Amino acid sequence: MVLDLFQDVATLTAQLMDIESVSGNEGPLADAVEAALRPLGHLEVLRNGDAIMARTALGRAERVILAGHLDTVPLPGTPGSRGTVPSSWDGGVLYGRGATDMKGGVAVQLALAATLTEPTKDITFVFYDHEEVEASKSGLGRLVREHADWLGADFGILLEPTNGTVEGGCNGTSRFHATTRGKAAHSARAWMGENAIHAAAPILERLAAYEPATVTVDGLDYRESLNAVKIHGGTAGNVIPDACVVEINYRFAPDKTPDDAEAHVRALLAGFDVVRTDAAAGARPGLNAPAAASFVAAVGAEPKPKYGWTDVARLSELGIPAVNFGPGDALLAHTDNEHVAAEDIRTCLAALTRWLG
Amino acid sequence: MVLDLFQDVATLTAQLMDIESVSGNEGPLADAVEAALRPLGHLEVLRNGDAIMARTALGRAERVILAGHLDTVPLPGTPGSRGTVPSSWDGGVLYGRGATDMKGGVAVQLALAATLTEPTKDITFVFYDHEEVEASKSGLGRLVREHADWLGADFGILLEPTNGTVEGGCNGTSRFHATTRGKAAHSARAWMGENAIHAAAPILERLAAYEPATVTVDGLDYRESLNAVKIHGGTAGNVIPDACVVEINYRFAPDKTPDDAEAHVRALLAGFDVVRTDAAAGARPGLNAPAAASFVAAVGAEPKPKYGWTDVARLSELGIPAVNFGPGDALLAHTDNEHVAAEDIRTCLAALTRWLG
Numbered sequence: 001m002v003l004d005l006f007q008d009v010a011t012l013t014a015q016l017m018d019i020e021s022v023s024g025n026e027g028p029l030a031d032a033v034e035a036a037l038r039p040l041g042h043l044e045v046l047r048n049g050d051a052i053m054a055r056t057a058l059g060r061a062e063r064v065i066l067a068g069h070l071d072t073v074p075l076p077g078t079p080g081s082r083g084t085v086p087s088s089w090d091g092g093v094l095y096g097r098g099a100t101d102m103k104g105g106v107a108v109q110l111a112l113a114a115t116l117t118e119p120t121k122d123i124t125f126v127f128y129d130h131e132e133v134e135a136s137k138s139g140l141g142r143l144v145r146e147h148a149d150w151l152g153a154d155f156g157i158l159l160e161p162t163n164g165t166v167e168g169g170c171n172g173t174s175r176f177h178a179t180t181r182g183k184a185a186h187s188a189r190a191w192m193g194e195n196a197i198h199a200a201a202p203i204l205e206r207l208a209a210y211e212p213a214t215v216t217v218d219g220l221d222y223r224e225s226l227n228a229v230k231i232h233g234g235t236a237g238n239v240i241p242d243a244c245v246v247e248i249n250y251r252f253a254p255d256k257t258p259d260d261a262e263a264h265v266r267a268l269l270a271g272f273d274v275v276r277t278d279a280a281a282g283a284r285p286g287l288n289a290p291a292a293a294s295f296v297a298a299v300g301a302e303p304k305p306k307y308g309w310t311d312v313a314r315l316s317e318l319g320i321p322a323v324n325f326g327p328g329d330a331l332l333a334h335t336d337n338e339h340v341a342a343e344d345i346r347t348c349l350a351a352l353t354r355w356l357g
Numbered sequence: 358m359v360l361d362l363f364q365d366v367a368t369l370t371a372q373l374m375d376i377e378s379v380s381g382n383e384g385p386l387a388d389a390v391e392a393a394l395r396p397l398g399h400l401e402v403l404r405n406g407d408a409i410m411a412r413t414a415l416g417r418a419e420r421v422i423l424a425g426h427l428d429t430v431p432l433p434g435t436p437g438s439r440g441t442v443p444s445s446w447d448g449g450v451l452y453g454r455g456a457t458d459m460k461g462g463v464a465v466q467l468a469l470a471a472t473l474t475e476p477t478k479d480i481t482f483v484f485y486d487h488e489e490v491e492a493s494k495s496g497l498g499r500l501v502r503e504h505a506d507w508l509g510a511d512f513g514i515l516l517e518p519t520n521g522t523v524e525g526g527c528n529g530t531s532r533f534h535a536t537t538r539g540k541a542a543h544s545a546r547a548w549m550g551e552n553a554i555h556a557a558a559p560i561l562e563r564l565a566a567y568e569p570a571t572v573t574v575d576g577l578d579y580r581e582s583l584n585a586v587k588i589h590g591g592t593a594g595n596v597i598p599d600a601c602v603v604e605i606n607y608r609f610a611p612d613k614t615p616d617d618a619e620a621h622v623r624a625l626l627a628g629f630d631v632v633r634t635d636a637a638a639g640a641r642p643g644l645n646a647p648a649a650a651s652f653v654a655a656v657g658a659e660p661k662p663k664y665g666w667t668d669v670a671r672l673s674e675l676g677i678p679a680v681n682f683g684p685g686d687a688l689l690a691h692t693d694n695e696h697v698a699a700e701d702i703r704t705c706l707a708a709l710t711r712w713l714g
Contacts, residue, residue: 171545175594187606188528188665190569190582197585197603201561208555212547225547228554229598230591237532237586237606237635246554249544249594278594308545 003036005114009349010094010342013107017087017096023071023137026050026129030070033127036110042117043125046150050129051139053150054113056122062291063122064356065156065320066112067140067311068105069131072098076336083338092342099340100328105159108327108349112356119356121291124153131311135280140311144318155291156315156322157352161333161340164347166296167306167324168220168285169254170313174261175229175278176248178203178269184235184242193240197233200244204228206268207248215253218285220305222253226265247277251307254282254316283313286321298355299325325352360393362471366706367451367699370464374444374453380428380494383407383486387427390484393467399474400482403507407486408496410507411470413479419648420479421713422513422677424497424668425463426488429455433693440695449699456697457685462516465684465706469713476713478648481510488668492637497668501675512648513672513679514709518690518697521704523653524663524681525577525642526611527670531618532586532635533605535560535626541592541599550597554590557601561585563625564605572610575642577662579610583622604634608664611639611673640670643678655712656682682709 003015021029030050037045043054050070075084075097082088087096094104106127113125128139135141144151180200185193212224226248233244252261258279266274286292287303296303306312306324315322327344360372378386387407394402400411407427432441432454439445444453451461463484470482485496492498501508537557542550569581583605590601609618615636623631643649644660653660663669663681672679684705685697 173545173595186665187582187584187586188530188608190584190608191580195565195584197588198561198565200588201558201565204555204558204561208552208558223548225544227544227547227552227597228591229544229594229596231554231557231598231601232589234585234587234604237604238530239586240584241586241588244588247591247594251545251547308543 001032003032003110005036005110009107009111010345012111013104013345014087014094016103016107017098018085020085021070021072022074023130023133026070030129033070033110037113040114043113046147048143048146049139051143052127053124053143053147055124055150056119058118058122060120060122062154063124063152064291065124065126065151065153065315066109066159067126067128067156068102068109068159069128069139070106071129071132072101073132073334078336081336083336093339094342095337095339097338099338100161100330101333101338102160102326104328104340104345105161105326107345108159108352111349112352116353116356121356123356124150140314144314151318153320155289155295156312156320158310158312158322158324159326160310160324161326161328161330162324163329164327164344165301166299166303168287168303169217169283169316170306170308170310171222171224171251171253172256172258172261172282173280173309174250174252174258174276176250176265177275177277178246178248179273180244182240182242185240187238187240190240196241196244200233200246203246203269203272210268215255217253217255218287220285220287220303222305223307224252226250252282254284257281280309281313281317283316283322285323289321292321292323295355299351358389360389360467362393362467366464366468367702369468370461370702371444371451373460373464374455375442377442378427378429379431380487380490383427387486390427390467394470397471400470403504405500405503406496408500409484410481410500410504412481412507413476415475415479417477417479419511420481420509421648422481422483422508422510422672423466423469423516424483424485424513425459425466425516426485426496427463428486428489429458430489430691435693438693440693450696451699452694452696454695456695457518457687458690458695459517459683461685461697461702462518462683464702465516465709468706469709473710473713478713480713481507497671501671508675510677512646512652513669513677515667515669515679515681516683517667517681518683518685518687519681520686521684521701522658523656523660525644525660526574526640526673527663527665527667528579528581528608528610529613529615529618529639530637530666531607531609531615531633533622534632534634535603535605536630537601539597539599542597544595544597547597553598553601557590557603560603560626560629567625572612574610574612575644577642577660579662580664581609583607609639611641614638637666638670638674640673640679642680646678649678649680652712656708
């Protein structure tokens with residue numbers, strides 16, 4: 001399929017959605033994107049696996065990265081779902097897998113790549129694979145490792161869905177196992193054992209009583225959360241349980257490192273065996289960087305904090321202040337009836353064209 | 358294999374142990390038991406599946422049931438275990454699967470069946486299958502349904518291991534599911550959900566704080582216990598859990614019915630969704646029945662309560678007071694190195710011969 005990057009950006013979105021690209025199957029879409037970008041004389045194009053980068057080299061004072069992922073989560077399993085492939089229209093609303101997450105954003109990137117032959121800032125467009133799966137497979141992570149020279153910039157925009165507002169930075173996330181141990185015994189002689197599930201009561205009490213903080217970072221209010229996400233204990237209906245594990249997920253504001261977050265959880269659960277099993281740093285919104293400030297002014301909407309972890313954290317690790325800004329409602333992402341309003345995609349394109357044109 | 362019921366009862370025990378009879382494979386042992394009993398002219402013999410009953414009909418004033426199961430739990434999985442098949446001797450100690458649970462008891466039954474041609478009380482010997490598996494498969498339960506006429510008696514003795522003491526009655530046992538419900542949400546936006554695991558904190562608190570009672574029934578002290586035996590909740594590391602289930606096991610004294618026990622648990626966990634999933638009534642020790650009193654006097658040991666649920670409860674349901682009395686330590690049952698002292702089997706046989714001879 002040949003992509004027409006100059007057509008209406010919502011129609012282009014539908015065209016992108018009709019090329020199924022569930023994580024691991026980004027090849028056909030990456031081929032189409034590469035084929036559409038190669039003829040554009042003002043761009044240098046690089047392909048790496050199923051990721052593509054394209055950049056201007058106009059010697060501008062500032063460089064901006066516009067990034068988006070090509071993959072989607074799997075197609076809906078429920079018969080009759082409209083958030084599937086191919087896409088379909090209902091009035092001005094486009095239904096299908098990737099509508100919000102994030103082929104609308106990718107269409108905006110492609111339209112800007114085609115039409116902004118002389119942007120006011122140099123631009124690096126990044127289209128990557130494997131965002132919706134484990135972090136170790138991330139196409140953006142691979143590009144950072146293999147083409148770090150392409151990933152220098154003063155500011156980054158990730159076109160993840162934010163309903164057209166600017167969402168700055170992101171919370172970090174860490175997981176922990178809090179484990180209690182007891183002594184197994186037949187439950188008919190319970191006094192010969194020690195009940196590890198009963199011993200977990202104070203862990204749940206402290207989590208239930210915990211009041212999560214809201215932390216202001218670079219002017220944005222990050223709302224934290226700290227939750228048991230899983231619990232399991234016990235082996236049989238007639239045995240006093242000798243172990244109970246509470247899995248905890250802490251979403252922490254970007255004023256904290258993962259080590260800070262771990263210290264916080266350890267203090268809350270003092271006296272218990274706590275092991276960190278996973279950690280990803282957050283990202284400060286960086287809205288005080290000049291490029292960020294001018295972008296926010298151009299968009300004209302009040303910036304908000306991003307609660308979920310996104311790839312802006314990878315850009316942040318490279319020292320690039322970055323925000324999320326894209327069409328569609330993030331709450332519709334991954335749902336069976338994923339959809340986006342055509343007008344939202346056009347509005348997003350217009351805002352970026354205004355700022356970069 | 359031909360069983361010699363007149364040989365030393367410990368040697369007979371070893372012979373029984375050498376015929377493997379894990380639940381479901383009782384056939385060969387049942388065949389051997391039947392073949393050994395049929396020639397005894399003073400007994401009427403009945404076979405039902407892999408259960409055998411044999412009884413005297415001397416017109417005595419009282420009738421006693423002596424019952425034991427033929428099956429064992431599976432053989433030990435650990436290499437080098439001595440609690441396996443065939444049996445082995447170590448001085449005066451007999452090792453092998455079934456040593457305590459309960460081929461020593463079965464050997465005592467068989468020796469009594471062979472030698473007591475004119476007992477002072479009529480005796481019904483019951484050898485049954487499928488005791489070590491789910492209650493619905495119980496051979497004794499099947500006999501109760503299909504041959505209730507054979508199961509009338511004034512007193513019952515189950516030759517389960519009690520280390521030679523008399524253990525009266527048994528605690529009842531019930532299981533419950535206490536379930537909390539919440540509302541799923543992405544854990545990055547926890548405030549949009551409700552955490553069902555946190556909501557289970559008061560359940561664990563109440564169980565941890567609960568002081569189990571000791572209840573005196575017919576002169577014996579029954580120690581109760583009430584425990585969480587399993588807990589599970591949560592579906593994924595980034596989702597606020599929408600359900601948590603605590604599985605609870607209540608071992609209650611035989612002064613309570615299963616309905617009494619349920620009311621007790623419901624009162625403790627008032628405000629929570631509690632469902633009873635399983636129940637088995639306990640059995641009063643019935644030591645004030647005349648046959649029981651004379652038996653306890655003949656054995657000469659202080660009676661104790663039985664904490665675990667045993668088939669005495671099935672006899673109790675038929676209106677037959679019953680106790681556990683058999684050779685071997687119940688704590689060795691089901692272990693990898695199950696064993697019994699030969700002398701304990703002989704002592705048990707001597708006590709019953711004294712009382713019934």
